[in-house]
Amino acid sequence: MEEEMNKPLILVTNDDGVNAKGIAALVEIVKPFGEIVVVAPLHGNSGMSHAITVKVPIRYKKIKEVDNVTVYGCSGTPVDSVKLAMSEILKRKPDLIVSGINHGSNASVSIIYSGTMAAVIEGCIYGIPSVGFSLLDYSNDAEFSPIIDHGKKIVENVLKNGLSYGTCLNVNFPAIPKHEIKGFKVCRQAKGMWKEEFDKRLDPRNGEYFWLVGYFENTENGATDTDEWALSNNYVSIVPVEIDFTDYNKIDELKKWNYEI
């Protein structure tokens, strides 16, 4: 019992839903390091970003308890799941929050739309070391086995070195065989954007409706210190992310504006 109490408590969540293949892979990564509790959305929440549920109440239920891992499903978003875990489900403050493994990239500006990374940022606001993992393969049956050991190395580092308040990690894995992964790169978020196109259709009553479609455009000019560069060159990318969005470099410039009314 005492030994159990000393093991790190690790909260696992995601945005693809509690039954996604990626969250099972993430449990496999963290299981050797501590006591594992999973609290994740019951259904897919891709693109939900940092949304919280305020118009309807939320619920959660225990889904299973297998091999010392307890799994809860939450009716809300990834951020709801973290808040509910922190306030209602976990018996003590977790030592680590991990989110993912996302089915698809969260590199560059995709972090802004990502439910996976929103859960991580929420953990960081709570002052808990938090890490998001994503694999560059959007398919439901993506192959996570090549990156298990790389994921463990990150978790080992975070538990050993900690993360200071206000900083969390955005880790992305290339979708390639393990022997082709060249290693890790600590890097910055690449400049880029999602170029949107809308697929316009007509419903049976002739009403127009639109499906959001789009593609990512990297707007860097050959810089080699970005997550997009690392990933396309077969490295695991690690971007330290901060929850203070202030653009400190602009403060002096803005102070020079004319504010006289």
Add this chain to the structure above:
Amino acid sequence: MEEEMNKPLILVTNDDGVNAKGIAALVEIVKPFGEIVVVAPLHGNSGMSHAITVKVPIRYKKIKEVDNVTVYGCSGTPVDSVKLAMSEILKRKPDLIVSGINHGSNASVSIIYSGTMAAVIEGCIYGIPSVGFSLLDYSNDAEFSPIIDHGKKIVENVLKNGLSYGTCLNVNFPAIPKHEIKGFKVCRQAKGMWKEEFDKRLDPRNGEYFWLVGYFENTENGATDTDEWALSNNYVSIVPVEIDFTDYNKIDELKKWNYEI
């Protein structure tokens, strides 16, 4: 006609919905500066953050055209509204995107949950000068008249000086009479967090459900350079916000970790 073409095109959006009192106040602020098109959610989207709608299609409709202001309602989120405006509704790229005036504060970490500021960040990703406005009054009938002139001063500055790529503005107004507003403060995002509590209830079938409730806690120790300080001292707060979330100060430290597998 030519004169019309030379006027700045200003896109107005919000997260409280196209019929909110705050967006009417924002239209009043920007109207002297250009050609105004409103594209905003049909219904309230508070707390939706940077969510995009991917599971269902979205629609929009023209609601009215009054006094040269065209108003469209969108079935999706604030970010959907910006994307739809950019891709389908606006005839040309806007010169400015403004969002709000939010009914309630978006200072400190509230920016992370805010649909109002998500629309601004989205505009910034598109490379358009973008500004979010919020009043520290959550009520539907909040009084916006005291801050109209202060809002105009910000818009005048942004149109005159521009905003460089990757930077947008988070402007918050104290909810006080105009003569009590001391002026403007350019500041940083205060450290803080929403302390959550869940209101646990039982449905008629004895099932537990939870309403998210919470209160903001400022965790600064008396610092005077934050948005929270400015607002509680009767200043309008202006925080420059960046869309690059990289914590550059941590890159060297993370490079020293042991990555050997």
